[in-house]
Amino acid sequence: MRFVTFQYAGVTCPGVLSRDGERVLSLDEAGVGPYATLLDMIAAAGPDQLARTLAASETSGGVPLAEVRLLAPIPRPPHDILCVGVNYRAHLEESESAMGEIPHQSSVYFSKRANPVTGPDEVLDGHLELDSNLDYEVELAVVIGKGGRDIPPDRAAEHIFGYSVFNDLSARALQKRHNQWYRGKSLDGFAVMGPALVTADEIPFPPLLTLESRVNGEVRQHSNTRLYLSDIPHLIAELSQGMTLEPGDIIATGTPSGVGMGFTPPRWLKSGDVVECEIQGVGLLKTTVR
Numbered sequence: 480m481r482f483v484t485f486q487y488a489g490v491t492c493p494g495v496l497s498r499d500g501e502r503v504l505s506l507d508e509a510g511v512g513p514y515a516t517l518l519d520m521i522a523a524a525g526p527d528q529l530a531r532t533l534a535a536s537e538t539s540g541g542v543p544l545a546e547v548r549l550l551a552p553i554p555r556p557p558h559d560i561l562c563v564g565v566n567y568r569a570h571l572e573e574s575e576s577a578m579g580e581i582p583h584q585s586s587v588y589f590s591k592r593a594n595p596v597t598g599p600d601e602v603l604d605g606h607l608e609l610d611s612n613l614d615y616e617v618e619l620a621v622v623i624g625k626g627g628r629d630i631p632p633d634r635a636a637e638h639i640f641g642y643s644v645f646n647d648l649s650a651r652a653l654q655k656r657h658n659q660w661y662r663g664k665s666l667d668g669f670a671v672m673g674p675a676l677v678t679a680d681e682i683p684f685p686p687l688l689t690l691e692s693r694v695n696g697e698v699r700q701h702s703n704t705r706l707y708l709s710d711i712p713h714l715i716a717e718l719s720q721g722m723t724l725e726p727g728d729i730i731a732t733g734t735p736s737g738v739g740m741g742f743t744p745p746r747w748l749k750s751g752d753v754v755e756c757e758i759q760g761v762g763l764l765k766t767t768v769r
């Protein structure tokens with residue numbers, strides 16, 4: 480199933496896409512319950528409710544997708560987004576070439592402010608007056624369904640609700656200037672996610688998916704999640720050691736090589752550029768820079 484958050488007739492509500500992808504049903508219409516947000520549903524919905532949602536998605540009803548505005552599936556997650564840095568070897572090498580040595584004996588983690596998460600097809604403020612070194616990063620986002628702490632790797636799949644496409648926009652000069660990544664990653668709008676939240680049952684585990692980014696139609700990144708340095712079971716297990724993961728937490732699992740700072744000279748985003756991030760079986764996320 481593909482869950483969404485959408486606006487229709489001035490109302491924002493959570494919903495599910497029809498199986499043909501042409502219509503969207505509110506969760507009320509799908510018979511799931513009176514949830515105000517997808518976050519509420521993720522935290523509370525059981526197998527019976529999800530089964531009813533699946534049945535509803537295969538029937539008629541809802542409104543045409545073309546008539547609604549899609550927002551980020553989870554516009555305001557419970558915490559800042561948990562991000563994995565340099566999780567592909569080629570990206571580690573290009574990052575070190577541009578920014579200096581990055582310790583990587585173990586996974587690199589940082590958080591990213593979500594204030595709120597930017598949805599699909601948005602025109603986004605690039606904050607180019609603060610930093611003209613604006614960069615893109617396509618990533619697979621993992622959304623936690625069942626919370627937990629000290630999760631063993633072989634139980635990680637049980638804690639995943641689903642997946643989405645994520646663009647970890649980055650102000651590289653700010654990122655480098657402050658010697659840590661939070662500020663350069665966290666300007667308003669820089670967490671971009673969507674168009675939908677695809678439930679984990681739709682994708683074999685562990686996900687081995689092709690991901691790609693394009694700028695104005697030109698392919699910049701092209702790789703596969705099978706090339707992770709640390710796979711998803713490892714990431715969930717390590718992040719949950721002594722730290723409780725909660726329903727709706729988002730883990731951005733890292734980006735492959737081909738980001739703007741990896742070129743000589745760097746190829747930063749400019750006003751008017753259109754960035755497309757696409758992941759096999761998950762979706763296409765488009766953003767226009769203002």
